[in-house]
Amino acid sequence: MSVSRPARCLFSHPPIPTVRPRVRCRNFHTSPNLCERRRPRFPNIKAADMGLVDKPMPPPQELFRAYSEEEKALLAKKYTPEQIRAIEAGEAAIRPEDLDRQGVVRTDAGTLPYLDDFRHYRNVVDKRPQDETPEDPNTRFMTEEELGRSFSDYFHKLDKENPPPVRKPPQAGDQQFNPTRLNLLRADYEAPSYMGTNGPLPAGQSLLAPALPKDFSLDDTPAVKKEAAQEEDDENARDQLGVYKQLRKQTGLTMDDIMKLRVKTLVINYVTNQTRLGKIQSVLVLAIAGNGNGRLGVGQAKGQEMENTLNLARIAAIRNMQPVPRYEDRTVYGxxxxxxxxxxxxxxxxxxxxxxxxxxxxxxxxxxxxxxxxxxxxxxxxxxxxxxxxxxxxxxxQRIPDEVARGLGKKLVDVRKVYYGGRV
Structure with a gap:
């Protein structure tokens, strides 16, 4: 039996669509949509127009002056023409941009406290120069008489050059010999003690290895002693409890240097130890100290009194300060x-x-x-x-550029740009 399809009504409504129209949705945040944002009130300004971009540096020929005829004549006395041409070619190859980026004075903790042009010899810092004079085969130690005569002659020479500040007039029965402690020390150290073929050898030439250099200064004069005593009294007055007295002697720091350091107590732990006498309480303190310019130290102390333990931790932190590597004096290396x-x-x-x-x-x-x-x-x-x-x-x-260069077997200039952007 077949079922007939019902006839469609001429006045029936169209079917309701199943797909809803698209409605613009907005996320739940306070920032407006891109189309609703306001345009900037002022037009964009380029950094070059504001003077924030460095202008291109002139070529080396305009930046550095050329050698004069007098300077060329002086160079010709020391260098050959081939060496002079090599020097000029090397100076022409220097880029002013590299000098601007790398030719800066370092201010980190690992630099020397002075600018040295390497023209003068320093006994402590520099290596002792070798004596180029030929060795005398007849070198020998002086006898006692020769040593006494050499010491006496050298001392009288120093006494004439550096007389004592106050020399008493000679009295009846007094000796004319009125030595100073400084001249005696210098004569004992610098007087010749070896005899050669042509006479006494200078103090620098000897059969033994050279001794450590000594510094003879006028620290034993009354004025200097009085000034040093006055400074120590001022330091003791500022440190009446004597907390930093031993630290000042060990490190050579003054109270001004100690007060400028940034000392901070970071950790305080209370500890209780059970013994046969009962519970004994103690405190454990961890402090840090730094100068704000590349030095940092950590100190730890333990004791039963809080104030004494705090001072011990701070002193230990100041004593343990070590240089910290800093990239551009502001951040760490990588x-x-x-x-x-x-x-x-x-x-x-x-x-x-x-x-x-x-x-x-x-x-x-x-x-x-x-x-x-x-x-x-x-x-x-x-x-x-x-x-x-x-x-x-x-x-x-931290791995500083020197360590990276040594590990790779390269020079320092090769790792500057690759690892640290060229500013090392």
Whole structure:
């Protein structure tokens, strides 16, 4: 049996569509959509128009003056024509941009405290120059008479050059010999003690290895003694309890230097030890110290009195200060890690103006060391004492450009641009 299809009504409504029209949805945030944002009130200004971009430097021929005829004549006395042409070619190949980026005076902790042009010989810093005079085969030690005569002659020579500030007039029965301690020390050290073929040899020539250089200064004069005593009295007046007295003697720091350091107590732990006499309480303190310019130290002390323990921890931190490598005197070299027990600290270099974005313990350590741009993570345990030790370990194990160059077997100039952007 077949079922007939019903007839369609002429007045029936069209079917309702199943697809809804698209409605613009908006995310739930405060920022307006791109089409609703206002246009900037002021047009964009290029950095070159504001003077923020350095102008191209002139060529070396315009930046450096040429040699005069007098200077060329002086160079010709010391160098051959081929060497002079090599010098001129080397100076012409120098790029002024490299001098502008790399020819800066370093201010980190590893630099010398003076600018040396290497024209003068320094006994302590420089290597002792070799004596080019030929060895005398007849060199021998002086006898006692020759030693006495040599010492007497050299002392009278020094006495004439540097007479004592106050010489008493000779009295009846007094000797004319009125020595000074400075001249006696110099004569004992500098008087000739070896005899050669043509007479006494200078103090620098001997059969033995050269001794360590000595510094003879006028520290034994009454005026200098009085000034030193006055300075020590002032230092003791500022440190009445004598907390830093031994530290000043050991390190040579003054109270001004100690007060300028950034000393911070980071960890204080109270410990109770059960003994047969009962519970004995003690305190464990961890402190840091830095000069804000590339030096940082960590000190730890334990005791029963809080004030004494704090002072001991701070003194230990000042005594343990060591130089911290800093890239451009503001951040660390690349990414470094430190691990102590279950604590792991990751330090990452950041561009200028980034700031110190890390927890407060690492923040205080970076500020004391003079680091201004740094990011740090402590992904695992966050024990305070181990965090300080791990961060200090990470700062000390940085790979500086010298180590990278030695490890790769290259020169320092080859790794500057690759690893540190050329500003090292």
């Amino acid at each position: 990414e470094v890690e430190g691990k102590v027990s279950a604590v792991k600290v990751q330090l990452m270099a950041r561009p200028p103006g980034f700031g110190l974005r890390c927890q407060h313990i690492i923040f205080e350590m970076a500020r004391a060391a003079g680091i201004h741009d740094l990011a740090a993570r402590v992904p695992r345990s966050r024990n305070k004492m181990n965090t300080v030790k791990a961060a200090y370990q990470a700062l000390m194990k």
